[in-house]
Amino acid sequence: MTMKLIEKYVGGFVSGREMEEIRGEVEEATREVLEGTGEGKEFLGWVRLPESYDREEFERIKAAAEKIRGDSDVLVVIGIGGSYLGARAVIEALQGQNRNTKVASADDTSGRVLQGASPSLTRSKASSAPLEIYFAGKDISSLELNSLLEICGGKDVSVNVVSKSGTTTEPAIAFRVFRELLEKKYGKEGAAKRIYATTDRAKGALKQLADAEGYETFVVPDDVGGRYSVLTAVGILPIAVAGIDVDELIAGAGQAMEEFSEVDFEKNLAMRYAGYRNILYRKGFSVEVLAGYEPRMAMMSEWWKQLFGESEGKEGKGIFPASVVFSTDLHSMGQYIQEGERKLFETVLSFEDAGVEVLVPECDGDLDGLGYLEGKSLEFVNERAMRATILAHVDGGVPNVVLEMDRLREFELGYLIYFFMMSCAISGYVLGVNPFDQPGVESYKKNMFALLGKPGFEELRGELEGRL
Amino acid sequence: MTMKLIEKYVGGFVSGREMEEIRGEVEEATREVLEGTGEGKEFLGWVRLPESYDREEFERIKAAAEKIRGDSDVLVVIGIGGSYLGARAVIEALQGQNRNTKVASADDTSGRVLQGASPSLTRSKASSAPLEIYFAGKDISSLELNSLLEICGGKDVSVNVVSKSGTTTEPAIAFRVFRELLEKKYGKEGAAKRIYATTDRAKGALKQLADAEGYETFVVPDDVGGRYSVLTAVGILPIAVAGIDVDELIAGAGQAMEEFSEVDFEKNLAMRYAGYRNILYRKGFSVEVLAGYEPRMAMMSEWWKQLFGESEGKEGKGIFPASVVFSTDLHSMGQYIQEGERKLFETVLSFEDAGVEVLVPECDGDLDGLGYLEGKSLEFVNERAMRATILAHVDGGVPNVVLEMDRLREFELGYLIYFFMMSCAISGYVLGVNPFDQPGVESYKKNMFALLGKPGFEELRGELEGRL
Numbered sequence: 001m002t003m004k005l006i007e008k009y010v011g012g013f014v015s016g017r018e019m020e021e022i023r024g025e026v027e028e029a030t031r032e033v034l035e036g037t038g039e040g041k042e043f044l045g046w047v048r049l050p051e052s053y054d055r056e057e058f059e060r061i062k063a064a065a066e067k068i069r070g071d072s073d074v075l076v077v078i079g080i081g082g083s084y085l086g087a088r089a090v091i092e093a094l095q096g097q098n099r100n101t102k103v104a105s106a107d108d109t110s111g112r113v114l115q116g117a118s119p120s121l122t123r124s125k126a127s128s129a130p131l132e133i134y135f136a137g138k139d140i141s142s143l144e145l146n147s148l149l150e151i152c153g154g155k156d157v158s159v160n161v162v163s164k165s166g167t168t169t170e171p172a173i174a175f176r177v178f179r180e181l182l183e184k185k186y187g188k189e190g191a192a193k194r195i196y197a198t199t200d201r202a203k204g205a206l207k208q209l210a211d212a213e214g215y216e217t218f219v220v221p222d223d224v225g226g227r228y229s230v231l232t233a234v235g236i237l238p239i240a241v242a243g244i245d246v247d248e249l250i251a252g253a254g255q256a257m258e259e260f261s262e263v264d265f266e267k268n269l270a271m272r273y274a275g276y277r278n279i280l281y282r283k284g285f286s287v288e289v290l291a292g293y294e295p296r297m298a299m300m301s302e303w304w305k306q307l308f309g310e311s312e313g314k315e316g317k318g319i320f321p322a323s324v325v326f327s328t329d330l331h332s333m334g335q336y337i338q339e340g341e342r343k344l345f346e347t348v349l350s351f352e353d354a355g356v357e358v359l360v361p362e363c364d365g366d367l368d369g370l371g372y373l374e375g376k377s378l379e380f381v382n383e384r385a386m387r388a389t390i391l392a393h394v395d396g397g398v399p400n401v402v403l404e405m406d407r408l409r410e411f412e413l414g415y416l417i418y419f420f421m422m423s424c425a426i427s428g429y430v431l432g433v434n435p436f437d438q439p440g441v442e443s444y445k446k447n448m449f450a451l452l453g454k455p456g457f458e459e460l461r462g463e464l465e466g467r468l
Numbered sequence: 469m470t471m472k473l474i475e476k477y478v479g480g481f482v483s484g485r486e487m488e489e490i491r492g493e494v495e496e497a498t499r500e501v502l503e504g505t506g507e508g509k510e511f512l513g514w515v516r517l518p519e520s521y522d523r524e525e526f527e528r529i530k531a532a533a534e535k536i537r538g539d540s541d542v543l544v545v546i547g548i549g550g551s552y553l554g555a556r557a558v559i560e561a562l563q564g565q566n567r568n569t570k571v572a573s574a575d576d577t578s579g580r581v582l583q584g585a586s587p588s589l590t591r592s593k594a595s596s597a598p599l600e601i602y603f604a605g606k607d608i609s610s611l612e613l614n615s616l617l618e619i620c621g622g623k624d625v626s627v628n629v630v631s632k633s634g635t636t637t638e639p640a641i642a643f644r645v646f647r648e649l650l651e652k653k654y655g656k657e658g659a660a661k662r663i664y665a666t667t668d669r670a671k672g673a674l675k676q677l678a679d680a681e682g683y684e685t686f687v688v689p690d691d692v693g694g695r696y697s698v699l700t701a702v703g704i705l706p707i708a709v710a711g712i713d714v715d716e717l718i719a720g721a722g723q724a725m726e727e728f729s730e731v732d733f734e735k736n737l738a739m740r741y742a743g744y745r746n747i748l749y750r751k752g753f754s755v756e757v758l759a760g761y762e763p764r765m766a767m768m769s770e771w772w773k774q775l776f777g778e779s780e781g782k783e784g785k786g787i788f789p790a791s792v793v794f795s796t797d798l799h800s801m802g803q804y805i806q807e808g809e810r811k812l813f814e815t816v817l818s819f820e821d822a823g824v825e826v827l828v829p830e831c832d833g834d835l836d837g838l839g840y841l842e843g844k845s846l847e848f849v850n851e852r853a854m855r856a857t858i859l860a861h862v863d864g865g866v867p868n869v870v871l872e873m874d875r876l877r878e879f880e881l882g883y884l885i886y887f888f889m890m891s892c893a894i895s896g897y898v899l900g901v902n903p904f905d906q907p908g909v910e911s912y913k914k915n916m917f918a919l920l921g922k923p924g925f926e927e928l929r930g931e932l933e934g935r936l
Contacts, residue, residue, distance in 0.1 A: 101569060322788070325607065329774075336782075339784070340785065367677050444802065
């Protein structure tokens with residue numbers, strides 16, 4: 001098994017009988033997902049994607065990624081929501097949050113510091129980043145956009161604009177800015193060779209523009225919603241540009257697809273997770289905290305929050321998704337989790353092998369009291385901290401579901417992504433909502449168009465202005 | 469007034485009568501803070517700090533910051549919780565999350581890109597970062613530590629270790645690693661000139677080591693708890709190293725101190741915010757979402773979460789603090805906030821003047837439908853999006869408290885920090901808890917020591933091992 005779902009720390013809060021009672025609902029929900037019989041069934045393209053994806057497009061993505069890596073210092077990915085979070089989450093999870101920071105060359109490093117430090121300090125090295133990747137069009141901050149323009153100054157830039165329609169306000173603004181920048185810098189034709197559009201297969205503003213200008217295009221499938229789209233071209237192109245092994249990522253998702261394609265409440269972990277979540281919710285545990293021990297997983301948590309929050313938060317219900325990075329947040333949100341209002345449960349992500357080993361150095365004297373840890377690996381300490389925290393929180397009245405994987409690499413991450421998507425879909429059906437729509441997102445957009453003076457919204461504008 | 473607290477979007481959820489009813493409690497709580505008569509009164513050093521701070525130490529901090537800026541490429545700040553979050557939050561809020569990324573030189577930039585782009589695109593430029601600042605000892609991840617060691621390779625490094633005791637596991641481990649690195653690189657004496665210890669005034673492992681080795685030391689005051697300590701040496705040294713005007717930061721806090729030193733429920737905004745929060749909590753709004761429209765404020769939100777979560781989350785009660793960055797998260801958590809379980813309220817941070825102007829570029833044709841925004845500033849669009857969202861969420865049943873400030877600079881940030889600390893202290897007393905302790909943080913530590921095999925914890929170890 002690629003992943004283990006450890007149930008004993010939730011067992012004190014959810015009985016076997018309760019799991020038996022919800023079994024029928026979870027089985028029914030799972031069938032709805034697998035057989036495409038539920039609400040939102042037109043958005044189930046992600047379910048078989050790991051085997052049905054477009055091989056020809058996949059090869060074009062890889063070729064485009066190679067070209068970008070060859071002719072660019074910076075890739076700017078323009079998108080928002082599902083067209084943004086997944087790619088960033090995967091890239092940071094596998095390459096760290098400092099991947100855009102240049103490290104000294106290997107020679108320089110080993111000569112001046114790493115070798116100077118204890119030779120045992122680090123036994124392997126993560127590879128350095130091949131090029132910088134930034135995300136734009138995910139907000140409307142002039143400070144952010146200006147900062148990114150400064151970073152791009154004097155560097156060779158390519159752009160991947162990701163938008164099904166091409167008219168979403170945030171990415172459309174950013175794309176105007178970067179398109180202008182590229183056209184001034186490389187000329188219209190040169191720019192066209194550096195702009196990659198991930199958009200609708202056939203229609204929409206961006207597709208039309210791309211065809212007119214000659215941008216290479218990739219497809220946002222009709223049957224995959226934004227928050228389920230990270231393994232389509234939406235996520236795969238930027239992830240491939242980062243130098244990540246996208247075949248392995250898909251293979252991991254494929255493994256999960258196999259494992260979760262059977263309606264078997266005993267063995268199907270996506271079903272069991274969905275069962276626990278819904279039982280806990282019904283018992284008043286209305287906030288779920290995703291807890292991890294690797295800071296580089298912070299954006300994966302944001303992706304997870306969108307996935308579950310947007311899928312379940314509707315019709316006045318849904319578990320509120322939150323996240324923490326331990327042990328950092330044990331010295332921040334830890335107090336609340338341990339002793340605050342008892343409405344929380346935690347889902348804990350555990351990776352056994354970090355892939356790099358740093359040891360606690362020896363030291364003259366033992367002023368700091370760490371003597372008993374000398375020569376131990378940080379990995380060991382981190383793992384013990386995790387076990388310690390799980391037990392403390394369970395004792396404090398917080399159910400813990402633990403997801404254990406061997407390591408944090410492409411295969412495992414692809415698996416985890418698929419696991420969460422499948423479990424989320426099942427969970428949403430058990431909750432009684434359509435896990436594939438997001439009707440509430442229109443409310444702010446409509447108001448925004450009105451307040452911005454968009455033609456056609458004059459009446460609403462008058463009404464809203466009066467309330468401000 | 470440096471800040472406005474806009475009450476009309478909470479008015480539909482909290483009546484004037486309810487505010488009158490809680491007035492007495494809030495006044496009493498405020499007196500407890502100002503007069504030092506409540507629980508935890510030994511930790512009220514932050515209340516008068518903006519006027520009572522140690523001027524001599526402040527000058528030493530500035531001199532140390534200048535020295536570090538002169539002789540270092542990188543400052544590594546080692547600390548966790550309150551010894552970490554505040555400094556990082558302030559630095560990122562004022563200099564952005566990409567401050568460690570090198571931008572091209574001004575000449576290069578203007579020659580190749582910014583000038584190449586529309587001259588109207590950017591009218592001012594943020595200054596580029598003077599040196600890189602990283603945070604360590606905030607987790608136990610070997611991936612993080614290894615990545616930071618790689619970044620430091622070949623660069624000149626100084627270290628600011630921040631720990632009252634010097635024995636907290638996470639920072640103590642990181643300090644061993646960086647101390648070894650510096651001593652190998654610069655020799656014992658050279659390293660001592662690059663290590664700055666912010667610790668107890670007189671006692672503890674770190675103070676003892678610093679005195680023995682000759683590190684310059686700064687003080688973690690006895691009467692200021694970690695989450696209230698950002699304006700002490702704990703936060704001020706790293707912030708000053710970043711090149712931020714710390715006098716202005718303190719001046720802003722001083723302004724807030726003046727404004728919030730009177731027990732006047734009509735005028736004292738810290739009191740009003742505390743009043744609204746507690747009324748909302750009693751009415752079942754048990755999750756508070758801090759919402760901002762500047763991504764660089766994300767770490768300030770983390771600081772805020774520690775402040776409120778650790779102060780209030782105890783004895784089985786407390787508002788659960790969460791945060792979002794809009795408009796990004798309108799395409800993520802927005803759905804839940806709009807239509808999920810109705811237990812949320814939002815506190816919205818608004819800064820009118822971003823300090824930099826980027827305009828929506830003109831464009832041939834109007835495929836993307838943005839024609840009506842051409843020539844408008846992003847600032848304008850962002851502000852309209854904020855108003856639109858406030859109205860949409862209020863209509864969806866989410867009370868909104870809006871905090872409006874003119875701009876996001878040192879003075880305003882200092883003011884905001886003090887506002888939150890004062891309001892949090894008042895709020896905690898109204899809730900009926902001690903807002904200055906964190907008894908729950910010990911639970912995981914105790915378990916961790918046991919599971920790590922620390923001498924003295926043998927009995928607990930046996931018990932815990934049996935449960936794993």
